[in-house]
Amino acid sequence: MELKRSQVEQYEQQGYLFLERVFSAREVAALDAIIPELLAVKNFSGLRRCDVTGQVRHIHGTHLYNEQIRKLARHPRLLQPSEQLLGGKVYVHQSRLVPKLGLAGPARGFPWHQDFPTWHVRDGMPGPRAVVVAVFVDEVTAFNGPILFIPRSHHLGMMTTDDGPVMEGYKQLNVSDEQVTQLFKAEGMVAQLGAPGSVLFMHSNLVHASSENISPLRRAMHQLVYNSVENMCTNPVRPEEDAARDGTPLEALSGDCLLEGNRPRPEA
Numbered sequence: 455m456e457l458k459r460s461q462v463e464q465y466e467q468q469g470y471l472f473l474e475r476v477f478s479a480r481e482v483a484a485l486d487a488i489i490p491e492l493l494a495v496k497n498f499s500g501l502r503r504c505d506v507t508g509q510v511r512h513i514h515g516t517h518l519y520n521e522q523i524r525k526l527a528r529h530p531r532l533l534q535p536s537e538q539l540l541g542g543k544v545y546v547h548q549s550r551l552v553p554k555l556g557l558a559g560p561a562r563g564f565p566w567h568q569d570f571p572t573w574h575v576r577d578g579m580p581g582p583r584a585v586v587v588a589v590f591v592d593e594v595t596a597f598n599g600p601i602l603f604i605p606r607s608h609h610l611g612m613m614t615t616d617d618g619p620v621m622e623g624y625k626q627l628n629v630s631d632e633q634v635t636q637l638f639k640a641e642g643m644v645a646q647l648g649a650p651g652s653v654l655f656m657h658s659n660l661v662h663a664s665s666e667n668i669s670p671l672r673r674a675m676h677q678l679v680y681n682s683v684e685n686m687c688t689n690p691v692r693p694e695e696d697a698a699r700d701g702t703p704l705e706a707l708s709g710d711c712l713l714e715g716n717r718p719r720p721e722a
């Protein structure tokens with residue numbers, strides 16, 4: 455799926471690009487079907503559950519464990535736009551399931567942060583040539599903890615290199631309340647709502663967050679971080695699921711790859 459020049463420009467200028475209903479209802483159902491299994495896995499090295507007071511906030515390494523996510527990472531509707539946005543071949547730096555089940559279970563949010571500083575400081579990622587791609591499995595509404603971000607904040611570069619606190623198992627370099635307040639005054643804020651199957655591309659220096667999901671509505675997302683093969687981490691000390699070592703350039707699969715093996719049986 456090729457992006458138009460105007461879409462690439464929007465990403466470059468605003469730091470994000472939102473595409474509505476990229477995946478069909480059947481494809482979303484295939485991505486939904488694997489969530490219970492991912493949540494149930496307890497002891498697979500390469501799949502890291504970040505538990506927050508007994509709740510799974512996110513699971514890293516889903517593409518290392520699950521075949522559907524391995525395919526999703528190679529899906530032409532994600533891979534080709536990401537290559538365009540990053541200017542060449544890419545590999546998966548991270549994959550994540552953010553389940554945000556709501557009142558039914560894990561629901562925790564994320565404080566204000568940029569992703570790139572953590573990867574730069576901890577893993578030696580040279581530059582912000584990585585894109586975060588969030589695939590909406592559920593309808594995202596004002597109620598169920600949408601991703602919030604400050605448009606154009608990526609132009610400011612890294613806003614912190616300080617060693618942040620350990621945030622419930624995951625050390626992250628957060629942006630201060632003062633910085634967020636200043637940025638909000640200057641640029642406003644977006645809460646990205648949208649239908650299942652929609653996709654949000656975020657620049658790795660975009661300031662973003664999300665609040666707890668205290669609604670009865672689940673807000674699950676599969677997220678992939680693509681990094682340019684020319685921008686591999688030089689000093690990854692964290693495990694593979696937090697900072698990939700395999701920089702083999704991804705090759706696209708066919709557009710119906712998520713449905714292979716899930717086709718309805720032909721009538722007898």
Ligand SMILES: O=C(O)CCC(=O)C(=O)O
Nearest residue numbers: 552564569600601663664
């Ligand atoms: O899915 C979300 O609400 C935000 C996830 C996020 O910011 C992260 O994993 O770094």
